Amino acid sequence: MTVAFTPPPSPATLPRARALVSPHSIPALPRHVRIQYDPVRQADAVLAPEKVFWPNDISLDILRRCDGSATVSQIVAGLAAEYDAPEADVAADVETFLQEWSDKLLVKL
Amino acid sequence: MTELLPPIGMLAELTHRCPLQCPYCSNPTELLKANRELDTETWAWLFRQAADLGVLQVHLSGGEPTLRRDLEQLVSGLAGRGVYTNLITAGVGIAEGRIEALAEAGLDHLQLSFQGARPTTTELVSNHAGSHEKKLETARRARAAGLPLTVNAPIHRHNIEEVPAFIELALSLGAERLEIANVQYAGWALVNRDALMPDRATVERQAEIVEEARERLTGILNIDFVTPDYFATYPKPCMGGWARDAFMVAPDGTVLPCHAAASIPQLTFEKFGDRTLAEIWRDSPAFNAFRGTDWMQAPCRSCERREIDWGGCRCQAMAIAGDAAATDPACAKSPLHARMAKLIEEAQASAAGHDRAEPFVYRRIGAMARLRELVE
Numbered sequence: 001m002t003v004a005f006t007p008p009p010s011p012a013t014l015p016r017a018r019a020l021v022s023p024h025s026i027p028a029l030p031r032h033v034r035i036q037y038d039p040v041r042q043a044d045a046v047l048a049p050e051k052v053f054w055p056n057d058i059s060l061d062i063l064r065r066c067d068g069s070a071t072v073s074q075i076v077a078g079l080a081a082e083y084d085a086p087e088a089d090v091a092a093d094v095e096t097f098l099q100e101w102s103d104k105l106l107v108k109l
Numbered sequence: 110m111t112e113l114l115p116p117i118g119m120l121a122e123l124t125h126r127c128p129l130q131c132p133y134c135s136n137p138t139e140l141l142k143a144n145r146e147l148d149t150e151t152w153a154w155l156f157r158q159a160a161d162l163g164v165l166q167v168h169l170s171g172g173e174p175t176l177r178r179d180l181e182q183l184v185s186g187l188a189g190r191g192v193y194t195n196l197i198t199a200g201v202g203i204a205e206g207r208i209e210a211l212a213e214a215g216l217d218h219l220q221l222s223f224q225g226a227r228p229t230t231t232e233l234v235s236n237h238a239g240s241h242e243k244k245l246e247t248a249r250r251a252r253a254a255g256l257p258l259t260v261n262a263p264i265h266r267h268n269i270e271e272v273p274a275f276i277e278l279a280l281s282l283g284a285e286r287l288e289i290a291n292v293q294y295a296g297w298a299l300v301n302r303d304a305l306m307p308d309r310a311t312v313e314r315q316a317e318i319v320e321e322a323r324e325r326l327t328g329i330l331n332i333d334f335v336t337p338d339y340f341a342t343y344p345k346p347c348m349g350g351w352a353r354d355a356f357m358v359a360p361d362g363t364v365l366p367c368h369a370a371a372s373i374p375q376l377t378f379e380k381f382g383d384r385t386l387a388e389i390w391r392d393s394p395a396f397n398a399f400r401g402t403d404w405m406q407a408p409c410r411s412c413e414r415r416e417i418d419w420g421g422c423r424c425q426a427m428a429i430a431g432d433a434a435a436t437d438p439a440c441a442k443s444p445l446h447a448r449m450a451k452l453i454e455e456a457q458a459s460a461a462g463h464d465r466a467e468p469f470v471y472r473r474i475g476a477m478a479r480l481r482e483l484v485e
Contacts, residue, residue, distance in 0.1 A: 018328030032257035040163035
């Protein structure tokens with residue numbers, strides 16, 4: 001049997017250091033995480049390996065904006081406008097949330 | 110009566126066929142041959158019913174699920190319904206192009222078992238020459254196909270010292286997740302308990318190593334730690350509570366609350382096809398036997414943790430207390446808790462006194478029948 005040579009995973013897919021959230025980070029959901037509406041329970045679920053999460057509306061709003069193009073500061077500005085809340089407060093909440101989700105590898109920064 | 114919720118997760122044991130012979134396999138000791146397996150249409154029909162019922166995640170397992178030639182078709186059907194699919198594979202003997210085809214069909218995630226972090230250990234435990242290299246190749250193919258990867262490491266006496274090497278292996282393969290899963294003593298693992306049980310000092314060191322690695326690798330590698338029941342203070346909420354949010358289906362379509370449930374003799378199980386999945390989930394006496402908290406005896410009945418660990422594992426209560434409705438003896442509040450420590454000691458003594466050519470009763474069809482003949 002010949003075993004085809006496949007290169008090792010590229011550094012981009014193999015995080016060697018913990019990612020830290022900053023206003024310039026561009027968050028995205030990794031391939032193995034998705035938001036999906038569940039018609040049986042009539043709620044949005046986040047599906048991940050061996051886990052199902054039921055985030056509240058604000059968390060879902062943050063996750064939906066993690067589209068791989070908006071920066072954290074753009075996400076914060078959008079949410080502050082939508083919820084009519086001070087940007088500094090929103091920024092603190094969003095950054096804490098994203099750091100937590102990044103630490104669980106549920107969000108890429 | 111506890112409110113009946115729809116199930117979230119389902120384990121599908123598509124086949125009992127497997128190239129490996131791991132002595133702690135969670136399949137029943139009486140394995141089903143290929144001619145008992147459900148056909149493609151029936152699995153697809155069952156999966157559609159599961160999605161209708163509220164199942165969000167399906168774990169495709171075995172035996173070795175890739176031995177089913179219709180796996181891509183089944184994955185594709187599930188993906189079409191938005192069900193999250195997880196392939197649980199030994200990663201041995203997978204034909205070229207198949208991982209890619211599964212990714213193409215919509216597979217969400219792949220979980221690959223490693224019996225050892227070193228080739229010699231993997232070969233000893235799986236009783237399969239060359240298995241380690243084949244697994245490494247499967248991991249590479251999965252990553253190249255863009256699939257996220259979990260490395261699953263079932264832990265016991267013969268590989269517990271390799272926990273740091275398992276962590277390095279998972280990192281080197283680009284895995285997002287590592288399961289350090291201490292073997293649960295049901296099925297084949299119960300048969301091999303004396304040969305598999307680690308000693309207390311090593312278990313405690315393992316816990317420290319895992320704790321340190323989790324801290325150090327935050328945001329790099331998720332490490333899930335399935336703790337060893339026999340050394341525990343509180344039991345695990347097995348299956349998240351009996352028939353509470355998950356179930357499993359055997360290769361012949363028998364629907365069970367957990368994969369070891371057949372070890373409880375008073376329960377009878379129903380087959381998909383005779384009844385719908387919804388009917389079985391709601392009405393099956395086996396599902397209702399230990400659902401909620403009404404069935405509980407003392408000390409579970411009045412325990413403040415009764416809806417945290419749901420009495421622990423029914424199969425472990427059966428195996429050790431001889432009563433499936435007893436408190437799991439893994440719990441410090443169980444009157445039989447001291448028996449766990451005794452079983453650990455007995456296992457150490459028995460292993461020390463043994464000098465067999467094969468350290469285990471390997472998992473293979475007919476192995477139990479041969480063992481019974483030897484004993485008689």
